[in-house]
Amino acid sequence: xxxxxxxxxxxxxxxxxxxxxxxxxxxxxxxxxxxxxxxxxxxxxxxxxxxxxxxxxxxxxxxxxxxxxxxxxxxxxxxxxxxxxxxxxxxxxxxxxxxxxxxxxxxxxxxxxxxxxxxxxxxxxxxxxxxxxxxxxxxxxxxxxxxxxxxxxxxxxxxxxxxxxxxxxxxxxxxxxxxxxxxxxxxxxxxxxxxxxxxxxxxxxxxxxxxxxxxxxxxxxxxxxxxxxxxxxxxxxxxxxxxxxxxxxxxxxxxxxxxxxxxxxxxxxxxxxxxxxxxxxxxxxxxxxxxxxxxxxxxxxxxxxxxxxxxxxxxxxxxxxxxxxxxxxxxxxxxxxxxxxxxxxx
Numbered sequence: 001x002x003x004x005x006x007x008x009x010x011x012x013x014x015x016x017x018x019x020x021x022x023x024x025x026x027x028x029x030x031x032x033x034x035x036x037x038x039x040x041x042x043x044x045x046x047x048x049x050x051x052x053x054x055x056x057x058x059x060x061x062x063x064x065x066x067x068x069x070x071x072x073x074x075x076x077x078x079x080x081x082x083x084x085x086x087x088x089x090x091x092x093x094x095x096x097x098x099x100x101x102x103x104x105x106x107x108x109x110x111x112x113x114x115x116x117x118x119x120x121x122x123x124x125x126x127x128x129x130x131x132x133x134x135x136x137x138x139x140x141x142x143x144x145x146x147x148x149x150x151x152x153x154x155x156x157x158x159x160x161x162x163x164x165x166x167x168x169x170x171x172x173x174x175x176x177x178x179x180x181x182x183x184x185x186x187x188x189x190x191x192x193x194x195x196x197x198x199x200x201x202x203x204x205x206x207x208x209x210x211x212x213x214x215x216x217x218x219x220x221x222x223x224x225x226x227x228x229x230x231x232x233x234x235x236x237x238x239x240x241x242x243x244x245x246x247x248x249x250x251x252x253x254x255x256x257x258x259x260x261x262x263x264x265x266x267x268x269x270x271x272x273x274x275x276x277x278x279x280x281x282x283x284x285x286x287x288x289x290x291x292x293x294x295x296x297x298x299x300x301x302x303x304x305x306x307x308x309x310x311x312x313x314x315x316x317x318x319x320x321x322x323x324x325x326x327x328x329x330x331x332x333x334x335x336x337x338x339x340x341x342x343x344x345x346x
Contacts, residue, residue: 026082029074037071102337106321110329117335118309124333129161131331139303145170148237150177151189155243162199172202175234178292205230239303244320245272271316282322304328314339
C-alpha cells in the first residue's frame with residue numbers, strides 16, 4: 001500500500017468511491033472537450049442521473065465544472081485539478097503508462113501490473129497476491145461476498161499472500177470453479193479455495209468431483225443437491241479469480257489423448273481457459289467437457305480477474321482476450337505487459 005489512493009480505499013472506502021466518481025466525471029468532460037448534457041454524462045460514467053446530478057452540484061460548488069442550459073463543461077480549475085491527480089497517480093505508480101497502454105491494446109477496462117517475470121522470479125506471485133487482495137478490498141461487497149476460484153499454479157500461489165484483512169468488513173466465501181483434474185493436489189480448485197479461506201479467515205465450499213466425466217455420470221452427480229448448490233453458487237459469485245494457461249502445458253496436465261493433441265497441433269493452439277483451447281487469433285479449436293463454470297458463464301459475474309505471470313504466457317493472454325466476449329480485468333507481471341505491447345505475441 002504505497003500511495004495515498006490505496007490507503008484511502010482501505011481506510012475510508014466510501015470516500016474513495018466518491019473520489020473515483022468525481023474524477024471519472026471530470027475526466028469524461030476533459031476527454032470530450034465539449035459541453036455535455038446530464039443524461040449523456042451519466043451514461044458515459046455509468047451512474048444514475050440522480051447520482052450524477054448530486055455530484056455535479058458538488059463539483060459546481062467547488063468551481064470544478066460550469067453548468068449552463070447547454071449542459072456541463074469542465075472549468076479551468078477542474079482541468080488543473082485533474083492534471084494534478086493524474087500526475088500524482090503517475091508518480092505513485094511507475095507502471096501507470098504501461099497499464100494504460102495495455103488496457104487499450106487488449107480492450108480491457110482495468111489493468112494492474114507488478115514488476116518482474118514470473119517465469120524466473122517466484123516473488124512475482126507474492127506481489128500478484130498482494131495486488132489481487134488490494135483489488136478485492138476495493139471492489140467486493142462490504143457485508144457478504146462470494147469469490148469463485150479456478151485451480152492452477154498461478155491462482156494457488158497468489159492465495160498464499162492473502163490475509164485476514166479481506167474478511168474484516170465482510171463475510172467471504174470461496175467456492176471452487178470446477179471439479180478436480182489430473183495433477184498436483186496443491187493446485188486443484190478445491191484446495192486453492194480452501195487455502196484462500198484459511199488465509200483470510202473466510203468460508204469455503206467444496207466440490208469434490210472429477211471435472212471430466214461421462215455425460216450420464218455428470219447428470220447423476222448434478223442431481224445431488226449439495227453439488228448442484230455449490231455449482232450454482234460459483235456462477236452467482238461477486239468475483240472470479242482465474243488464469244490463462246499455455247496450450248501444451250495444459251494438454252499435458254489434462255492428459256489429452258493423441259487425437260486431441262493432434263487437433264491442437266494442427267490448429268496451432270496457444271492457450272487454454274475454462275476447458276477451451278484456442279489459437280493466437282482467439283478462435284476455439286477444442287473444448288473439453290467439464291463440471292463447473294463455463295466460458296459462457298463469465299457474463300454473469302460482476303468482477304472477472306484474469307491473473308497471469310511469466311513472459312511465456314504473453315501469447316496466450318493476447319489470444320484469450322480475443323476469444324472472450326466478456327473481458328473483465330487483468331492483473332499481470334511486467335514481462336507479459338512488455339511482450340504484448342512490443343508485438344511479440346502475434
